Amino acid sequence: MNSASPPPLLIVEDDLALQKQIKWSLDRFESITAADRESALVQFRRYQPAVVTMDLGLPPDPDATSEGFALLQQLLDIDPNVKVIVLTGQNDQANALRAVALGAYDFFAKPFEPELLGLTIDRAYRLAELQAENRRLQALHQPDALSGLVTRDPEMLRVCRLVERVAASDATVLLLGESGTGKEVLAQGLHQASKRQGRFVAINCAAIPETLLESELFGYERGAFTGASKTTPGKIETANGGTLMLDEIGDLPHPLQAKLLRFLQERKIERLGGRQEIPVDVRVVCATHQDLKAQIIAGRFREDLYYRLAEIVVEIPALRARQGDAVLLAHAFLQRFAQDQRRGSMTFSDDALQAIEQHGWPGNVRELLNAVKRASIMCDGGRILAADLGLPSPAAAGGKQELNDLDLRTVRESAERHAVLMALSRSNGNIAKASELLGVSRPTLYDLMNRLAIKQHADL
Secondary structure, three states: OOOOOOOOEEEEOOOHHHHHHHHHHOOOOOEEEEOOHHHHHHHHHHHOOOEEEEEOOOOOOOOOOHHHHHHHHHHHHHOOOOEEEEEEOOOOHHHHHHHHHHOOOEEEEOOOOHHHHHHHHHHHHHHHHHHHHHHHHHHHOOOHHHOOOOOOOHHHHHHHHHHHHHHOOOOOEEEEOOOOOOHHHHHHHHHHHOOOOOOEEEEEOOOOOHHHHHHHHHOEOOOOOOOOOOOEOOHHHHOOOOEEEEEOHHHOOHHHHHHHHHHHHHOEEOOEOOOOOEEOOOEEEEEEOOOHHHHHHOOOOOHHHHHHHOOEEEEOOOHHHOOOHHHHHHHHHHHHHHHHOOOOOOEEOHHHHHHHHHOOOOOHHHHHHHHHHHHHHHOOOOEEOOHHHOOOOOOOOOOOOOHHHHOHHHHHHHHHHHHHHHHHHHOOOOHHHHHHHHOOOHHHHHHHHHHOOOOOOOOO
16 A cells, blocks of 8 residues: 555445444554445545445345445446445345446455455555556656547547647648637647647637737837837747647638738748848648638638648537537536536536537537536536536427437347338338348347337338
């Protein structure tokens, strides 16, 4: 064990005499106790133990295992890395194996040997420490282009791989995507993954008045205009040796487009009021939510500038098109805000998770972040509901799919039912033709129809 005190051991046991016996036999560990699921969750959120021992039989039905399994699932939902050691009856191996399959670290049959249980708890603590250190090291060595981005969506991961591949080059990159999809995060990742030692400098071309934008980009000499009391480098010059991000490039005024094109071709600038050309070595990354090709047709964007900017084009999918990313990001944001606000462990209710999945998020990641931040501040307890997020309850909105419908058996049955019904429909109820379409034998098809309660001559 480390010299620093580990988090306490949580002992969950409804039999108070046995609870004291377990605590006494494990007196070398600092421990806390709970006698039911509700108090166990309170203690778990308060002390964040790395190791838990628990009985599966808990009130209000200590003779059954439903409360124990519910608690096990909730503990793992809160902290997937917690090591739960299940204590079971002598003839209860089936439930013990089920607990391990759900994610429990180990199991012991009662009565247990205190020394063996103590050794197992020691190993669990050591494993928890090693895994925590491994996660810390992985975070330190995470690919730069992914350092600020959370995703499991295949298309978004492809985008990240593309960004990593082009990072070492000097090619100008054009990031296309709706507002709030994470264009600046990817631009910063591109800079971090490159070998450039200079700064990352960003400027929003839509946020600065046209009369000021030229001086912001190219800088100015003293006396170049009224109020120019000293020579000031522009954003392009400031980014020398690094990366310049031109956000909302589609809003760049037409007169400045010609000047930017000249800089991209020659890599030299002239400050306003100056006569000297200044060479600048800078990587340029542009981003916009607009359709630049439509802008070209409308005469609002130069075609030659577009082709100079679009050496590498990266299209970023909207949040609604990313499989599972809304909930994944919501969990990451909630963890961050809970830590910032020192509110302990906070979780989403099932209806909140379903509402997050079903919402279209027109404002993309930025909208989701703001919703989670607001909910983390305003919710009364540690559990965020759909209403806290400002989203309609899935039940009230007529949600299409319950969270419980995501288990594999339900999904498989739904897919099988759909395939059988379609085959019977296409074959007009002919079992032989339907079985050929499905690639199964007729007896197998009959078994499927019987199990799925599909009648041969049902009105399809």
